[in-house]
Amino acid sequence: MIALACDHGGYGLMQKIKEFLELHELAYKDFGTFSTESCDYPEFAARAARAISSGECDKGIFICSTGIGISIAANKTPGIRAALCTDTYMAEMTKRHNDANVLALGAHVTAEVTALRIAEVFLNTEFEGGRHSRRVNMLNAMDESK
DSSP states (O other): OEEEEEOTTTHHHHHHHHHHHHHTTOOEEEOOOOSSSOOOHHHHHHHHHHHHHHTSOSEEEEEESSSHHHHHHHTTSTTOOEEEOSSHHHHHHHHHHHOOOEEEEETTTSOHHHHHHHHHHHHHOOOOOTHHHHHHHHHHHHHHTO
């Protein structure tokens, strides 16, 4: 299950992401927002991030205007490794090497067609493990020391 979260700036792109997920028959849960009315991204990022951290969802796609704020908010939740990606190489590598579980996108800085391709790569790339497991374990230990 894919957790979705956005603010008013990411709402339009999130609708396109949902269409993509439905087309590919990928299950998701939308944690909002549900309109273009001004809102606070940390609220929606926190709800969706907690769903991933608890195991209710496996991964997430979070969107705001730049992707910066929503990725910062998501990374406040233990167990979340949110990565702001602006191209497919970043999406591939953050999954392969960092085992990122949240993709952050910036609706005002990434073209729709590019964002959809980034999401596709993120969702279809597997974690390599190996030497990267040690580093991900170090990141997880940082969460536990809080």
